[in-house]
Amino acid sequence: MASLQELMAQRAALDQQIEETKNRDRSAAVAKVRSLMAEYGLSVSDLTGRTKGAAKPTGKVPAKYRNAATGETWSGRGLQPKWLKAALASGAKLQDFAV
Known part of the structure; x- marks a missing residue:
């Protein structure tokens, strides 16, 4: 039976191998995508559907509540x-202000 130190050393070696394999596979994937x-x-904007530096389009949100x-x-x-x-604190209900 292996000792705790031996098992920990094996685990560290496996973790290192896993990390190296991940990095190698990732590099190969990036190279394939670039190719x-x-x-x-193609450009990055073709993949994302947005131009570089463009923010998401946002519109004005319509009002749901109005003070008559x-x-x-x-x-x-x-x-x-x-x-x-203030109106809610004085006893009014949120539905009273719905548009």
């Missing part, structure tokens, strides 16, 4: 506005 990209004239007295609105995202907090 295919060069062969077909002042016309102030809230989309329901982020912190509740002060006017809504």
